[in-house]
Each structure stands twice: as structure tokens, then as C-alpha cells.
Amino acid sequence: MGNMIVDIDITDNDIQESTVNVLSAVTDFTQRYGIGIKSEILFFSELILCSQADAVNYVTESFKDKILDVAQDIVNRYASISGIKIQSPKFVIALSNHLYASYFRSKFNFDFNSEALSDVVHKFPEMVKFVQLSCSPLAKLFSKPISINEIALISLYFISYDDLSDNISHVLDRNDNIRDSLQSEVLLVCTSGVSSSAILYSNLHKQYPLITFSKSLSIDELNKILRIPNTAKLIITTSPLNTKNIDLPVVQVKAMMDSEDHVKVENQLRYYFPQLFINREKTLDNLISIIQRNAQIKNISNLRKDLDNYLYPTKDTVKRDKNKHNLMDLLNRSSIKIIDNLMNGTDLNPIIKELSEELEKKNIVTSGYCDDILSLIDKYGPYMLLSSDTFLAHAAPSKHTRKMEIEIGILKRPIKISVNNIEEKIKCVIVLVPGFHHEHDKALTQLINIITNRRLYDQILSETDTDKMYKLIKNSVQ
Known part of the structure; x- marks a missing residue:
């Protein structure tokens, strides 16, 4: 229609530093239609990079490797926070493909907007919080916070993996x-x-x-x-x-x-x-009649009820919400310890053992639960970070777990650990005993909200009285 982009704030180098073939392909395409303006070509290239292209080899090998590492790191962190192991390598590859577009949208300040994303945030608040926390390696790559819309988009991948009731x-x-x-x-x-x-x-x-x-x-x-x-x-x-x-x-x-x-x-x-x-009652009558012709029924009313539940299932969301425990259901005054870790040096394991022993004394876990945690750390490394100064230790519910609870250890001396060649100073270690059906998710989300509220969390960490720490946590949840 004769309208052209004449001014754009990106350069050739902004695109070419991590991509291949994009500028040349766009140039060839636009020139076919008599368009040779550089700003138009750059804008079109930007638009393509900010969209999710599938199975298009448009990034450099080094950038591809970098994003693949970030995707794997996100999946590992998500597993440590949510307790859900994602074993499929193709899931990681698909996620990395999505992260290309996330990276370029962040780089070019190109925000993705959709009403559906608000639904994701509203319907899956715990999931979004877990994913947001897991995406800290991506935020470091961006060198700025990730928008909630991007987090909601990434959450779609994990939501599809997280229907535990149906696996x-x-x-x-x-x-x-x-x-x-x-x-x-x-x-x-x-x-x-x-x-x-x-x-x-x-x-x-x-x-x-x-x-x-x-x-x-x-x-x-x-x-x-x-x-x-x-x-x-x-x-x-x-x-x-x-x-x-x-x-x-x-x-x-x-x-x-x-x-x-x-x-x-x-x-x-x-x-x-x-x-x-067909009419619901008539359908049930017909099915029971067919079954009676071929089998002996001991309890027709139970059969009818089971068939009704199978054919016309309903989601009892109220019941599901009631099963979600608050943070204060899993935390009591005796659950917070100030640990003098002078003898432990820089080793995280003795602190996890000390907190696990407290849970053993309360008959929350057996000694095998601590072994499960240490085995995961040995296998996957110390991915279980809720923040740069807080370590979350937990394993999947098993025969070693009896009840849900959270045990918090505040360290008198920070411990230095290395995560992906980055040194982190741990001031707090939390041992979580999760529920078999993720009843702990709401409590964990509330805990994350406290930790990410740095003003409140720094106040908690600076306290020397565990009763005052407990009151600060309790007041923030209420």
C-alpha cells in the first residue's frame, strides 16, 4: 500500500550475532516484491525472530547450544521445585525452540500479549510461580526480569506435563x-x-x-x-x-x-x-441391560454409579482446593532453627541431615528420606535453589515420608556453593516433605512469595529469635 518502516532501533549486528540466514532470506523475499529499504528488512527480520518458528534452522550452533543448556537447566530446576521429573529429551528440545523466540522478544522489547495468558496465570497460579522461579537462568541470559506473559507462555509446556491425576x-x-x-x-x-x-x-x-x-x-x-x-x-x-x-x-x-x-x-x-x-438415564439403562445379558451383576446401584462417573466425569475443583494446604499447616514454631554451622564448613549435606533428623524425631520421615535427598543432589547437582541465598531440599514422597511438613534452618554463616559455575551464598536451607498428590503446592507457593519479597525475607533472615521469625511468616501468610 506504499507505507514503509523508515526508522528502527536495531542493527544488522543485533540480528546476525546469534542467527544465520535470516537477513539474507528476508532480503531475498522483500526484493521479490520491489522492497529494498533496510529498515523494512530489519523490522521484518525482527518480527520473524520474535515469532515461534518450528523446525527452522535460523540460529547459530553456539547460540543453539547455549539455549539448549538453559532449557535443560530450567527443566532441572522445575523438577527440584515441583517434584515432577520430566524425562523426555524432546521436551527439552521443544522448550529450547520456544526460548529462541522468548530471547528475541526480550532483546527487542517485543511483548507477547494474549487474553489467554491471563487465564493461565489465574487458573494455574502455583504452576506459574514454580516456572517463574525455574526460569532464573533465562533471566540471567536476558539480563533483565522476564515478563509475566513470557512466563505464562513457558508455563503451557509444563502444564501439559503436570496433570498428575491422569499422568x-x-x-x-x-x-x-x-x-x-x-x-x-x-x-x-x-x-x-x-x-x-x-x-x-x-x-x-x-x-x-x-x-x-x-x-x-x-x-x-x-x-x-x-x-x-x-x-x-x-x-x-x-x-x-x-x-x-x-x-x-x-x-x-x-x-x-x-x-x-x-x-x-x-x-x-x-x-x-x-x-x-443420548439421554443420560437412558444411556445408563441401555448399558446395564447389555451388561446383564452377558454377565452376572452383584450390585446394580454401584455399577450404575461407576458407569455414571466414567461417562459423565466432573471436576470437583472445590474439593481439590480444600486438599491444598496452607504454609502454616506445614510449619510450626519448632520448625524453625538457627544453625551454628561453624563445624560444617562449606558443606551443605550435614545441614540437610541435621534438619532431616529433626523431622525424624517428629515421626514425619524415616532416615531414608535424607538419603533420597542427598542422592538427588549427587545425581543432578545443587539445582534446588529458591533464590540465590535459599536452598530447598526435598525428594519425591515415598515409603520414607509419613506426613507433610517444612523444616527451616537459618545459617549463622553463609555457605558457598557452585551452581553452573556461579557461586551462591546460602543463608537458609529448607527441607520440604511433600504430599503424594501435590497437596503442598499452595504452601510452597506461599513460601516462595515470602522469599521473593526481599524486604520481608531479609527481615526474617536478620532476626535472632525464631519466635519472631515465625510471627513474621505467619502474619505475611494471613
């Missing part, structure tokens, strides 16, 4: 993904096949258990499936698709589906799977 991490396993999806009735698609379509899976397959949903599919995988005989009747996607070459009906929704999205999806499912939406 849906398998939907992110790319092995035989196309082959397995050929038998699916509904295909779930997002740009990379990692985050948002996995969230769709976690929600939809619970709500409609008799419909076969695919694993998380990338757009590229979808295109391959559509060229092979398959059983799909519908596509649900979080990304815009070119529907010209797609014979199946397509429903585009947000990863965090709102009421409008739910209506769109249910209308399509009612049309293509009408047998699942």
Missing part, C-alpha cells in the same frame, strides 16, 4: 505418534505439538472418555496423517490451519478453553458422535 506426560512422547494417531477419532493439533494440544487432551479426554483423542500433534504431523488412511472425524486445533486441503471439519479453540470454545466443541462432538449424547 498425561505420555501424550508428549513423539515415538510412533503418527502411527498411533491414525486410529484416533479426533485429532488435537497445535503449532509444535507440545504444549497447547496436550492441554486440550488433558481436558477433553476426561470430559468425553468414550471418544478417542490423538496425542499432541504438530501441524507437520497432521499433514502427514491426512495423507494416510485414518479414522479421524474431526480436528480440534489451537493454531490457524489452512483448511483448503483438509476434508475434515476443523474447530479452532484456545488452549485454555473458555465457555464459547466449549460450546463450539460440544456442538461438533454432538453432531459426529450422537450416540454419546
